[in-house]
Amino acid sequence: MSELLKTPLHDLHVGLGAKMVPFAGYDMPVQYPLGVMKEHNQTRTKAGLFDVSHMGQVRIDGAPYADLAAALETMLPVNAIDLAEARQRYGFFTNDVGGIEDDLMFANRGDHIFMVVNAACKDADIARLKSVLEPALTVTPITDRALIALQGPSAEAALATLNPAVADMKFMDVATIGLAGADCWISRSGYTGEDGYEISVPNAQAVALTQKLLDHPDVEAIGLGARDSLRLEGGLCLYGHDIDTATSPVEAGLTWAIQKIRRNGGERAGGFPGADRILREFDEGASQKRVGLLPEGRAPMREGVELFETADSQTAMGRITSGGFGPTVGHPVAMGYLAIAHTEIGTTVYGDLRGKRLPMKVVKMPFTPANFKR
Amino acid sequence: MKYTEEHEWLREEGDVFVVGITAHATGELGDLVFVELPEVGTVVSQGDEVVVIESVKAASDILAPIDGEITEVNTALAETPELANSDATGQGWFFKIKASDPSQTAGFMDEAGYNEFIA
Numbered sequence: 415m416s417e418l419l420k421t422p423l424h425d426l427h428v429g430l431g432a433k434m435v436p437f438a439g440y441d442m443p444v445q446y447p448l449g450v451m452k453e454h455n456q457t458r459t460k461a462g463l464f465d466v467s468h469m470g471q472v473r474i475d476g477a478p479y480a481d482l483a484a485a486l487e488t489m490l491p492v493n494a495i496d497l498a499e500a501r502q503r504y505g506f507f508t509n510d511v512g513g514i515e516d517d518l519m520f521a522n523r524g525d526h527i528f529m530v531v532n533a534a535c536k537d538a539d540i541a542r543l544k545s546v547l548e549p550a551l552t553v554t555p556i557t558d559r560a561l562i563a564l565q566g567p568s569a570e571a572a573l574a575t576l577n578p579a580v581a582d583m584k585f586m587d588v589a590t591i592g593l594a595g596a597d598c599w600i601s602r603s604g605y606t607g608e609d610g611y612e613i614s615v616p617n618a619q620a621v622a623l624t625q626k627l628l629d630h631p632d633v634e635a636i637g638l639g640a641r642d643s644l645r646l647e648g649g650l651c652l653y654g655h656d657i658d659t660a661t662s663p664v665e666a667g668l669t670w671a672i673q674k675i676r677r678n679g680g681e682r683a684g685g686f687p688g689a690d691r692i693l694r695e696f697d698e699g700a701s702q703k704r705v706g707l708l709p710e711g712r713a714p715m716r717e718g719v720e721l722f723e724t725a726d727s728q729t730a731m732g733r734i735t736s737g738g739f740g741p742t743v744g745h746p747v748a749m750g751y752l753a754i755a756h757t758e759i760g761t762t763v764y765g766d767l768r769g770k771r772l773p774m775k776v777v778k779m780p781f782t783p784a785n786f787k788r
Numbered sequence: 789m790k791y792t793e794e795h796e797w798l799r800e801e802g803d804v805f806v807v808g809i810t811a812h813a814t815g816e817l818g819d820l821v822f823v824e825l826p827e828v829g830t831v832v833s834q835g836d837e838v839v840v841i842e843s844v845k846a847a848s849d850i851l852a853p854i855d856g857e858i859t860e861v862n863t864a865l866a867e868t869p870e871l872a873n874s875d876a877t878g879q880g881w882f883f884k885i886k887a888s889d890p891s892q893t894a895g896f897m898d899e900a901g902y903n904e905f906i907a
Contacts, residue, residue: 450844451819576837639845712822712866714842739821739844746822768824768840 420558421467423619430635437638438533441470445637454638454741455605455754458782459565462636463627463645470536471556471614474527474547482527483549486520491663491686493673496524502586502601503670512691513659514666515542517651519586522602528588528599530561530612532653547581559599560620565610565644567785568632574609576626580611585786594623602787606641607648607780609787647740647747649706649779653718656704656735656749662688664695665751667704673698703757706779707734707748707765711772714739714746715765721752722764725771731756734765740781747781748774789852789877790893791902792853797877798893804859805893809850812906813875818843820869825883829892832856832885834892839882850882853868854892860884867890 427434432443438495443465443757445453457712458464474482483494492505499522507515516535521528531539536555543553565575573580583589583602591600596619604610615623627633642652651657657666678693686692709715714737721732737748748765756763757779764771789811790798795813798805814820822842832838832852839850861883865871887893897905 433855444845449818454844517789577831713824714822716847739842741844 419468421465422528422617423465423467423562423624426621427465427635430673432635432637434459435638437467439464440533442468443635443637445639446635450632450637450639450643451741453634453636454643456634457566457608457636457640457644459567460632460634460741461564461568461572461630462606462640463624463633464565464635464636464641465565465624466563466612467532467560467620469561470529470531470533470539471545471559471561471653472531472536472540473554473556473609474529474543474551475525476551476553479527480590482551485524485551486527487676488685489542489546489687491672491689491692492674492675493682494527495521495682497642500588501526502588502603502673506657506668507539508663508686508688508692509659510687511660512662512688513538513548514653514657514661514663515659517653517657519601519603523588523599528614534654539733541606549571556614558617559614560617561612562620562624562627563604563606563610563612564633565606565608565636567609569608569610570787572627572630572633576623583611585609585788591784594626595619596623598623605648605650607650607782608644609785616690642736643738643741645658646736646738646749647742647780647782648784649749649781651704652736661751662692662695662700664692665700665702665704667694699754702732702751702753704735704749705752705757706777706781707737707750707763707774708777708781709746709748709765709772709774712746713769713772713780714769715772715774719748719750719765719767721750721774722766723756724763725733725773727764728744730766732763742782749779752776789899790821790896791883791899791905792896793905794851794853795906796853798853798896799877801884805854806881806884807853808877808881809872810902810906814840814873814876814880817841818845820872822866823869823872823882825863825865826858828858828861828891830858838885841869852885853896854885854887855889856885856887858883859886
């Protein structure tokens with residue numbers, strides 16, 4: 415285990431009694447003594463605090479924002495240029511075959527772009543950014559800051575005890591705000607389907623800030639186990655599972671993240687890797703699509719379960735990419751890809767679980783309503 | 789009560805053994821959300837996968853600790869899998885098995901031995 419990296423909050427997790435597991439090269443808390451189920455419910459009903467310091471934080475500097483954004487638009491099929499100052503947007507790096515290299519958040523912070531990328535992809539992302547943007551621009555991995563997420567209906571009240579200014583932020587706003595003496599870069603966002611914040615805090619002050627938040631009666635530390643069930647119920651993709659280098663944004667149902675201006679007929683249509691395939695799929699449709707799936711029985715159906723049209727058909731026409739028990743739904747939930755002919759809401763398909771064909775229904779996502787503060 | 793290295797417990801009741809998994813095991817697995825039990829009358833061999841349990845996190849197999857015939861299963865677990873968490877060695881039992889060779893339990897641990905095994 416000695417080769418695993420540690421976040422600045424590692425000792426704090428161990429002190430809280432967390433069960434630590436390797437994740438994306440880091441020794442991370444998968445659960446605390448509360449357990450996955452209670453941690454999940456805590457986040458949905460009060461507030462949960464997550465250490466997401468393993469994720470990559472990156473700054474892009476060196477030109478006025480519009481020029482930084484124009485350069486970024488050559489790598490991402492999103493409208494970066496028109497993103498207002500102090501606002502954040504979801505996006506993804508695409509590749510030449512129209513697949514997704516990573517999904518991410520980026521923010522217009524006035525004189526620079528701040529980006530948060532997935533832990534497992536961060537080295538490749540930084541290399542990709544540098545190869546495209548440097549030397550004209552500067553790409554800087556931020557390694558002197560931890561990243562913590564505070565999520566749930568009590569997140570605003572809990573964080574506002576440290577600085578009431580956070581209450582004025584709306585979903586996807588970003589701001590630099592002092593918290594417990596630390597200079598924090600805050601966004602009102604997260605990946606649980608709940609209202610909340612992601613807070614980039616200098617390493618030296620990360621433990622003290624986390625401890626202050628955990629001292630609040632409505633806040634508990636939450637591990638990766640509950641993070642996964644929360645995002646699954648929220649219908650949110652996990653990179654490397656629900657989206658990857660082969661799946662296109664159209665297949666993945668992420669078309670909402672590609673603004674009209676980058677699609678055919680838009681002022682800045684195309685001009686990103688894989689535009690041929692992605693824009694063609696916009697116009698002609700994709701051959702498969704990511705859907706929500708609700709097993710009819712109580713057995714959870716997880717990643718890798720093959721999907722069939724009937725209880726005895728021989729050829730799979732889809733596959734589950736994420737699945738498990740949804741504590742808030744109180745029932746198993748899943749998402750996966752299905753051949754386009756079978757993706758209509760209400761269609762019954764069959765998952766092959768341990769040799770049995772079990773029925774499941776194609777349903778709308780999210781499984782639990784999003785509680786963002788718009 | 790006897791214990792296996794697979795974290796099962798066996799309690800002799802007349803001519804059958806009641807089988808479940810230990811509180812240590814359910815603690816490690818976390819909250820159980822699904823239990824798939826064998827059919828009564830199934831004849832199993834030691835090491836066969838007889839029960840599937842699922843926690844929020846993952847699925848695991850429970851292996852038959854001995855050869856024998858399943859004589860009864862705890863149907864309450866189908867509706868209330870969390871019994872295995874809240875009362876692992878009581879209401880959370882999985883199945884009863886009639887041993888075809890009771891001597892197979894000879895090598896199993898006693899409580900002190902099991903506590904040492906998980907320490």
